[in-house]
Amino acid sequence: MVKITFVEHDGTRTEVEADEGLSLMKAATYGGVAGISADCGGNCACGTCRIYVPANWRHAFGEPKASEAEMIEFSQDTTEGVRLACQTKVTADMEGMELGLPESQHY
Numbered sequence: 001m002v003k004i005t006f007v008e009h010d011g012t013r014t015e016v017e018a019d020e021g022l023s024l025m026k027a028a029t030y031g032g033v034a035g036i037s038a039d040c041g042g043n044c045a046c047g048t049c050r051i052y053v054p055a056n057w058r059h060a061f062g063e064p065k066a067s068e069a070e071m072i073e074f075s076q077d078t079t080e081g082v083r084l085a086c087q088t089k090v091t092a093d094m095e096g097m098e099l100g101l102p103e104s105q106h107y
């Protein structure tokens with residue numbers, strides 16, 4: 001299990017423990033993270049699973065596929081380090097990672 005902490009825009013922190021191979025979106029939603037609504041269910045079609053990856057954790061992510069990059073562009077979120085949680089799988093080297101969440105995804 002890999003421990004990952006999601007930090008809402010208001011500072012609320014939720015730590016989840018996720019299996020390797022699970023998407024970060026599922027890790028968050030299964031863990032009760034409020035700031036990931038994931039309206040399309042992980043099909044790279046809604047942009048409501050955005051996460052902000054701090055610079056010191058970006059090595060754990062590959063380059064975004066074209067579909068992910070297009071969805072981020074469509075969302076008009078230009079925050080540095082923005083990625084889609086549904087398009088990245090949990091790996092062992094994410095142990096202890098902290099990810100930010102956009103205010104617009106807080107319901």
Ligand code: FES
Binds near residue numbers: 045085
């Ligand atoms: S869940 Fe819809 S784009 Fe990730």
